[in-house]
Amino acid sequence: MSLVCVEDFEQNAKTKLEKNALDYYKSGAGEQYSLKLNRDAFKRLRLRPRCLRDVSQINISCEIFGHKLQWPLGIAPTAMQKMAHPDGEGGNARAAGKAGSIFILSTLSTTSLEDLAAAAPDTIKWFQLYIYKDRSLTESLVRRAEKANFKALVLTIDAPIFGHRRADVRNNFSLPSHLSLANFQDEKANGVITMKGASGINEYVSSQFDPTLSWKDIKWLKEITKLPIVVKGVLTAEDAILAREFGCHGVIVSNHGARQIDTVPASIEALPEVVKAVGNDLVVMMDGGILEGNDIFKALALGAKAVFVGRPAVWALAYNGQRGVEEMLHVLRKDFEITMALIGCQALKDIQPSMVAHESTYSKI
Numbered sequence: 001m002s003l004v005c006v007e008d009f010e011q012n013a014k015t016k017l018e019k020n021a022l023d024y025y026k027s028g029a030g031e032q033y034s035l036k037l038n039r040d041a042f043k044r045l046r047l048r049p050r051c052l053r054d055v056s057q058i059n060i061s062c063e064i065f066g067h068k069l070q071w072p073l074g075i076a077p078t079a080m081q082k083m084a085h086p087d088g089e090g091g092n093a094r095a096a097g098k099a100g101s102i103f104i105l106s107t108l109s110t111t112s113l114e115d116l117a118a119a120a121p122d123t124i125k126w127f128q129l130y131i132y133k134d135r136s137l138t139e140s141l142v143r144r145a146e147k148a149n150f151k152a153l154v155l156t157i158d159a160p161i162f163g164h165r166r167a168d169v170r171n172n173f174s175l176p177s178h179l180s181l182a183n184f185q186d187e188k189a190n191g192v193i194t195m196k197g198a199s200g201i202n203e204y205v206s207s208q209f210d211p212t213l214s215w216k217d218i219k220w221l222k223e224i225t226k227l228p229i230v231v232k233g234v235l236t237a238e239d240a241i242l243a244r245e246f247g248c249h250g251v252i253v254s255n256h257g258a259r260q261i262d263t264v265p266a267s268i269e270a271l272p273e274v275v276k277a278v279g280n281d282l283v284v285m286m287d288g289g290i291l292e293g294n295d296i297f298k299a300l301a302l303g304a305k306a307v308f309v310g311r312p313a314v315w316a317l318a319y320n321g322q323r324g325v326e327e328m329l330h331v332l333r334k335d336f337e338i339t340m341a342l343i344g345c346q347a348l349k350d351i352q353p354s355m356v357a358h359e360s361t362y363s364k365i
């Protein structure tokens with residue numbers, strides 16, 4: 001039976017993944033209120049279609065940081081993708097490239113920066129950076145990303161420590177022994193970087209990531225690299241303004257797939273205040289809860305220049321490796337094109353804020 005929407009890929013993945021991996025991929029923090037909100041908030045936005053506008057040709061191409069994309073959707077960084085399928089990050093990145101999308105590689109990947117670059121030479125690749133207590137190790141990751149032709153650094157700012165994901169604690173989640181954090185092979189050999197035992201990921205993060213991290217570290221990062229810096233995990237106008245002040249090039253409005261702190265707003269709820277504060281100066285993007293073409297449309301109408309999907313790509317990988325991700329991106333792209341046509345937009349520039357209204361606009365009637 002063919003899979004016709006992203007949710008079909010999720011249902012299929014649930015039949016394939018072992019509990020340890022499935023719970024790790026799907027969990028949010030705490031009671032998972034914000035996890036549900038990431039979806040529900042999209043549903044509270046209504047589309048206001050315009051008719052009779054010649055939609056015989058739809059063009060959804062765009063440009064971010066000078067790179068031409070076939071459409072404004074990329075793959076968000078998610079850790080440890082080989083747990084989903086042996087194709088892992090390489091397969092995911094190749095599928096993204098074929099679809100003309102950006103692929104963001106997580107620091108905590110099961111494929112190294114270099115192997116990923118070799119596996120997907122034609123894909124536009126960004127590297128998601130966590131800042132380690134050991135700054136020379138962090139700097140070496142930056143150098144490796146530059147050398148391997150990654151085009152931007154995505155600094156995740158919402159994870160000085162990891163959130164409390166109850167299922168992972170219950171399962172004593174750790175990476176299966178045949179896999180490893182591939183960016184740290186040398187360090188592993190020296191016994192510096194390991195992840196093992198009960199709730200291994202949280203122990204790893206608290207021993208390695210730097211919780212003293214502050215905006216001045218962006219200054220340091222800017223001093224050591226010329227790559228564009230995108231901060232990921234912004235949920236307030238205040239932090240977006242600081243990102244601008246400290247010379248970042250873009251922000252990803254994100255609640256980390258609701259995995260860090262529960263009861264934060266959905267990313268789509270936080271998007272308008274960030275766009276209002278810095279939208280003229282920085283490239284504002286978002287992720288969190290995108291499953292449908294109309295979700296992409298709503299985010300763009302509220303001012304995002306591009307959006308990213310995290311879990312959908314993991315589900316598609318689990319379903320059928322690289323092929324699965326290609327299929328999922330095709331389904332999502334088609335759905336977005338249908339949305340564009342039925343709202344009366346030929347190109348992304350035709351998308352207007354007035355084409356989306358909050359449900360309260362209607363419930364007053």
Ligand SMILES: Cc1cc2nc3c(=O)[nH]c(=O)nc-3n(C[C@H](O)[C@H](O)[C@H](O)COP(=O)(O)O)c2cc1C
Binds near residue numbers: 024256289
């Ligand atoms: C299993 C999983 C692992 C993740 N790992 C990372 C990571 O290593 N670095 C990071 O910045 N964000 C990470 N994220 C957050 C994603 O980049 C993204 O913000 C989130 O998945 C978007 O929400 P969505 O899954 O609803 O699309 C992870 C998310 C998931 C679900």
